[in-house]
Structures are given as structure tokens and as C-alpha cells.
Amino acid sequence: MLTKPEEFVTRFAPSPTGRLHKGHAFSALMAYKRAQAEGGRFLLRIEDIDITRCRAEFVDGIYEDLAWLGLAWETPVRRQSEHFADYQAALEKLKTQGLAYPCFCTRKDIEAEIAKSASAPHGPDGPVYPGLCRHMSTAERTAKITGGVPHAWRLNLATALNHIGEPLAWRDEIKGTVPAIPEALGDVVLARKDTPTSYNLSVVVDDALQGITHIIRGEDLFHATHIHVVLQRLLDMPTPIYHHHGLMLDEHGQRFAKRNRAVTLESLRNSGADVATLMRAFP
Template sequence: MNRPDPTCVTRFAPSPTGRLHKGHAYSALMAYRYAKTRGGRFLLRIEDIDTTRCKPEFTDGIFEDLKWLGLTWEEPVRQQSQHFDDYQVALQELKAKGLAYPCFCTRKDIEAEITKSASAPHGPDGPIYPGICRHLSGAERTAKTAAGTPHAWRLDLAAALKLIGEPLEWLDEVKGVIRATPEELGDVVLARKDTPTSYHLSVVVDDALQSITHIIRGEDLFHATHIHVVLQRLFGYPTPVYLHHGLMLDEGGQRFAKRNKSVTLESLRTAGVDPTALMAALTP
């Protein structure tokens, strides 16, 4: 029996780049039940900062699919594409503290630098950014910016950790207390060349603005938390409790994917699947 906790706030935050599938339903259900069984609140957030891949019809599909499952949420729903100013304020704060720097590298530049190094550090997502632009002088950065060279903004992780000055950790309800090792992700992107924010920056800002207390999400995002706790500390945000659940797999042992349209909730609904039965089958 879960203890009542009316202060508990969870969220489900999909990106509208395709229709939802069973894996999404499982994650949404976990977050929904976690809050509701404790007398807390459940929020839906649309993470649509990628304006080239995110489509309004997929946002409509998210609402449609979750309503079919019987989930309810508070209104209004926060859509990230409507709040770029919030992320710019946060980015400016990091710039003012000397914790963010412009990165003018192309993918080819980064790949070439990594290839030159026989011992390029790797993280869970592959090679870590080698810090090419971190070492540019102020004059070089000014000249490149004045020339109109496209650039992203990256977190200066070493400077951030020096400012924090103490070990970071978070509580994961599956794995226990985790000591943060953000070095495995390095100087992550805070704002992209074509988008004024990034996943890491926007999700941390939104979770704080929406007073999220418990983050229930797939274990594929576990490593991102190492960076998120750094940003939370830099902004003075509280660190939520995390629960990184296992991922649902198809009959072939592969993760469900949006590109496999046969397993979308839309296809299941069209095929006449009973949503109550589906919810029961997805019960953690």
C-alpha cells in the first residue's frame, strides 16, 4: 500500500515525432499510477523543441491515445516550443557565471578530432566532445561570432563542477542512492545551432517550473540524470526522486520504436483492442 503524499507530482513528457506505442503507454501508466495512488498530481508535457521533426498532428495523437487509455491530466498542457524564452533566461544565467561557451564545431570537426586521438574518452552515448572550442580565446570567439559562424552553446562541465565544489548524488527508487559522474557525458549541448535550447536544459527547467517531485522514465535516460543533477544544483533547483524503469521489448527482443507503426496505440485502437485489457497487461 503506497503512503498518501499529496505533494507528489509526476509527469509524462513525450516528443511528438510519431505516434505513441506500447512502451510509451507503459511509461505514462507508471507515472500516472505513481501519482494517483498517493493522492498526488499527474502532468502531461509536450517536449517539442525539435521543430523540424515534431508535428502538430502527432501532438493531437498523443492527446487522443492517452485519453483512449483512460488517463487524465491537468490543463493547460505545457508545450516546450511555446516557452523558448524560459530556456534562454536559464542559458543566460549560465553564460553570466562563465559556465557556457560557444561551440563552432561541425560534426566533421568533432569526428576528425576524435579520430586523431588514440584514447578519446567514451561515454554511454559514444565519444565525448573533445573540448575543441572550450580552449578558444575570447578574441577567437568574438571573431567567429562576428563572422556569422553558426554555433551551439555547451556546458563547461569542469568549471561547473569546480563551482559546485562537492560530490553530487540523487535517489533512484530502483538503484538506490547514485553518485553523479557527469564526466561520462562531458560538455553537453545546452542550445543547438538551430534550436535555442536542448533536451538537457529544457527538461531541467521545466521540471523545476512545474514542481515535479518524482520523475518516472525509461532506463534509457538514466545516464542523462548525471548531467541533470549538475544543472539542478547550478540553478538552485531541488533534485527530484527518480525511478528509471525497464524498457518494453517486442517479440524479437527489440525496443518498441515509433517507426514500427504496427505497434502504435493508434493501430491497436483501430484493431479493436480493449484499452482496459491493454492497461491491465501493462500493469507494472
């Protein structure tokens, strides 16, 4: 989908692994109201690549909750589970350029390797993958794949950065120009053993295909942008303008979570809460 250069297009992209909560409402409303103010477009995307946790009832719940908030969105809604071919095409492009490699490690393999070194690098999401499969020979990789050994695909970050050959940055409406430091996340997974894609790959592909110009999302995803700008450059896709807003917290200072049923929009609605009261609690 192509957009005009001056067009403002944003999106709300939840995963149907539970009911939406107050934090989701804040993010969705922020994106929706910004699109209205800019005379732009607001898209809803269902990020349901996790086929083991995503459920149809939660997709229906997303529609119900957003409608209760007064949001309207374009149809048809893009559901990631219906577009695995798009992500596979992007992965193949990276493979062809020698920028992705198969990873046969189990979680225990990775944990054991990290435990060997007290100085193992850590990123915002925990220890960085130690690169066990990065230097495996082509013959060994081929033998394992031919033998049916389960494997994921990882980005060879060092090779990717050499391929790009220049520093990367993105524009954040809150933080200004942010230099990308993807080394903090390392060789991220591009496709999982049980799913032919990953969050990082699919979200970059989707944002480009949908013509997203502005990404409004929580600051918990700020660090992921360091990798997203790398993938955008490697795949010849545009880098949107970002806005990473603060997170809503509960009375204990913890971010809202789907597992806490007391703060879901469904439970609030069933208890008699109205949208106006909910919005007054937003920062």
C-alpha cells in the same frame, strides 16, 4: 508553479515526433497510477523543441492515445516551443557564471578529432565531445559570433564541477542513492545551432518550474540524470526523486520505436485491441 512540501507531482513528457507506442503507454500509465495512489498530481508536457521533426498531428495523437488509455491531466498543457524565453534565461545565467561556451564545430569536425585518438573517451551515448572549442580565446569567439558563424552552446563541465565543489548524487527509487558521474557525458550541448535550447537544459528548467517532485521515466534516460543533477545545482533548482523503470521490448528483444507503426497505440486501437488487454502485456 509552487507545490507543497508533501505534495506528489509527476509528469509524462513525450515528444511529438511520431505516434505513441506500447512503451509510452507503460511509462504514462505507471506515472498516472502512481500519482493517483499518492493522492498527487499528474501533468502532461509536450517536449516539442525539435521544430524540424515535431508536428501538430502528433500532438493531437498524443492527446487521443492518452485519452484512450483513460488518463486525465491538468490543463493548460505546457508546450516547450512556447517557453523558449525560460530556457534562454537559464542559459544566460550559466553564461554569466562562465559555465557555458560557444561551440562552432560541425559533426565532421568532431568525428575527425575523435578519429585521431584510439583512446577517445566514450560515454553511454557514444564518444564524448573532445573539447575543440573549450579553450578558444574570447577574441576568437567574439569574431566568429560577430561574423555570423553558426554555433551551439556547451556546458564547461570541468569549470561547473569546480564551481559546485562537492560530489553530487540523486535518489532513485530502484537503485537507491546514485553518485553522479557527469564526466561520462562531458560538455553536453545546452543550446543547439538551430534551436535555442536542448533536451538536457529544457527538461531541467521545466521540471523545476512545474514543481515536479518525482520523475518516472524509462531507464534509457538514466544516464542523462548524471548531467541533470549538475544543471539543477548550477541553476539553484531542486533535484526530484527519480524512478527509472525497465523498458518494454518487442519479440526480438528490441525496445519499441516510433518508426515501427505496427506497435503504435493508434494501430492497436484500429485493430480492435482494448486497454485491458494491452495492460495485461505490461511487466
